[in-house]
Amino acid sequence: MTVFVVVAAFGFFHFEGTAQEATGDMAVQVAPGDLTLDRALELAVGHSPLYRKALNQLEMVGPQGRQAWGGFLPSLNVSYGTGQRFDRQTTAVDFFGNPIENPTSETIYTSSASQGLSLGLDLFQGGRRFHQLGEARAAAEVSRRRGQGELNGVLAQVQRQFLGAQEQRALLTVEQELLAARERDLEVTRRLYDLANKNRADVLGIEVDREQQRSGVRRAEGEYQKARLALQTAIGDPGIREMTIGGPEPETFDPEGLDLDALVAQAVEASPRVLEAGASSRSLRAQLAMSRADRWPTISLNGNLGRGSYGPDQSALFDFSPSDFGGSVQLSVSIPVFQRFNTSYQIAQASVAHQNALEDQRLMELQVEEEVRARYVDLETAWLTLQDVGRSLDLAQERLRLVREEYRLATATFEDLQGAVRTAAESRRAVVQQRYAFARALVDLYEAAGVVAQQAGFADAPGDPASGN
Numbered sequence: 001m002t003v004f005v006v007v008a009a010f011g012f013f014h015f016e017g018t019a020q021e022a023t024g025d026m027a028v029q030v031a032p033g034d035l036t037l038d039r040a041l042e043l044a045v046g047h048s049p050l051y052r053k054a055l056n057q058l059e060m061v062g063p064q065g066r067q068a069w070g071g072f073l074p075s076l077n078v079s080y081g082t083g084q085r086f087d088r089q090t091t092a093v094d095f096f097g098n099p100i101e102n103p104t105s106e107t108i109y110t111s112s113a114s115q116g117l118s119l120g121l122d123l124f125q126g127g128r129r130f131h132q133l134g135e136a137r138a139a140a141e142v143s144r145r146r147g148q149g150e151l152n153g154v155l156a157q158v159q160r161q162f163l164g165a166q167e168q169r170a171l172l173t174v175e176q177e178l179l180a181a182r183e184r185d186l187e188v189t190r191r192l193y194d195l196a197n198k199n200r201a202d203v204l205g206i207e208v209d210r211e212q213q214r215s216g217v218r219r220a221e222g223e224y225q226k227a228r229l230a231l232q233t234a235i236g237d238p239g240i241r242e243m244t245i246g247g248p249e250p251e252t253f254d255p256e257g258l259d260l261d262a263l264v265a266q267a268v269e270a271s272p273r274v275l276e277a278g279a280s281s282r283s284l285r286a287q288l289a290m291s292r293a294d295r296w297p298t299i300s301l302n303g304n305l306g307r308g309s310y311g312p313d314q315s316a317l318f319d320f321s322p323s324d325f326g327g328s329v330q331l332s333v334s335i336p337v338f339q340r341f342n343t344s345y346q347i348a349q350a351s352v353a354h355q356n357a358l359e360d361q362r363l364m365e366l367q368v369e370e371e372v373r374a375r376y377v378d379l380e381t382a383w384l385t386l387q388d389v390g391r392s393l394d395l396a397q398e399r400l401r402l403v404r405e406e407y408r409l410a411t412a413t414f415e416d417l418q419g420a421v422r423t424a425a426e427s428r429r430a431v432v433q434q435r436y437a438f439a440r441a442l443v444d445l446y447e448a449a450g451v452v453a454q455q456a457g458f459a460d461a462p463g464d465p466a467s468g469n
Contacts, residue, residue, distance in 0.1 A: 034246020037162050040235055044158045047236035054150035057143055071129040074121035082113040082318050113319035114308040119301075126296025127289070135286035141279035149272035149450065154234075156447040160440055161227070161234040165245045167436040168224040174428050175213070175220040178421075182210040185417065188408060197410040205414050209421070250439040252386060255379045260372075263449055267372050268365045271450030277364040281357035288350040294343045297335040304328055368448065375445040382438040389434050393427040400424040 044051055088107040091099050122129070186206040192198040232240050268274060309322035316322075336343065403420040406412035446452050 035162075035240055035243040036247040037159065040158055040162045040231070040240075041155060043237045043240065044154065044235045048154055048158070048234065049236050050157075051151060051154045051236075054147045054154060057150070058147040069133065071122075071132050074119055077116075077118045079116040079118075080114070082111070082316070084109065084111040084314060084317055086110070109313045110310065111312075111314050111317040112308065112310045113316050113322050114306060115320075115322060116304060116306040118304040121301045122298065123301055124297070124299040126293035126298065128293040128296075131286045131289040131293060135283050135290065138279050138283035138286055142276055142283060145272045145276035145279055148453065149276065152272060152447060152450055152452045156443050156452045158231075158234045159443050159452070161231040162245075163250065163436050163439050163443070165224070165227040165231045166247070166249065167432065168220065168227040169245050170249060170432045170436075171429060172217070172220040172224045174425075174432060175217045178425050178428075179210070179213045179217050181421070182206065182213045185404075185421070186210055188404075189414075192408070192410065198414070202414040205418065209418065249435060250442075252383065252435060252438050255376065255383055258376070258379075260376050263376075263445075264369050264372050266451065267368050267449035271368050273450060274361070274364050274368055277357075277361040281354065281361050284350065284354040284357045288347070288354045291343070291347045291350040294339075294346070295336060297333060300332045300334075302330045302332065368450070371448040372445065375441065375448045379438070379441040379445055382434065382441045386431070386434045386438055389427065389430040393424075393431050396420070396424040396427040 086107050086109045088105060090102050090105045092102055094100050186203070189198055189203050189206045193200065193203050228240075228245065231245075232238060305327035306325075307322040308324045308326075309316040309319045310324075400420040400423070403412050403416050407414075407417045443452070446455050
């Protein structure tokens, strides 16, 4: 048995079937080389450009944290320089500053070399470095949550494209079966025509319907190929071109079994969008603290150590052991006395930005809750509509069966058969389309809640530092 379960606390997709399982009037063949939903997601993780871009964004989390910790460390610079210069003076000045001519003008060549080591350390900045560290951590959290949200969206898009390809495959099967049914109707009509129970116009009418249905099959084939191309783009792997879209149709269920309040609570608490908004507010709070730290004095320690040499011609050029030696140490204290109100303005600006970020976070929570509840309404509507079209299909199929029987007995006209066939065909298409509309509504619901990655088996996204991968 081949079993694929993408289900967690709220019951996402549940695909379970044998190698051959009937769904309605169709038998779904699951071959080893078929492209199933779990395989499509695995390929997307390895090949999707959008997925890889999201993972690349997550790689910035580590460097952001290290950069903040670097503020507590001293800066260290090592330098080396060497060079040569020449000088020719034809005039000079005497002790009184009067210009005089140089009786023996000549070009003088000199060379020099220097080595230096400088060190700088901020001893006190009013707590600014601690706030910078908090801001960097919050910024890293923003990047991580944004990356998780993008991963969420990519996986949801792959699932939608896969469902679209599956839907077009199912519709193609429906059109092919309708064509086969038209062939049988034509055969029955020709027999009745031979028995003089039908006229030539009825035979021609069935033939016209058959050709129109053949065109419908060709259109369905084209839509299926386009859906496969869209799926290939979403996955990012041209290799799926040789694979067949496999797997059974998605199962449907009554949405009343979902705990909507629990899903909303989880979305408000753990949705990447909400978490990103919370991290943004913490980042701006740290920036506000940094602005307030500008009112404190700063203490810094600087030192340098150097060696140098200077000589005629090329004697000091590329000298790696200069003889002259020197250095200095300096302790600096800077007290901001009056900054022309710039500090107070920056504090006020940072405070407003932080307050707005808190409101944005609250707004995001409200929007996520609204979106989850709206998607749940869409799911309920899709379920009820599926029940309606299912009942319509049962009635249309029963009517078609009766009309075909009457048509064989020559008690029903060709127009009666044509109308029954058209109604039943439209009902079959509607059931297939509504089944996949329900599946897409479920994907939309979990995307709005921000749990697509978890429901698809990627609770910790690959490459996410928090996952340890």
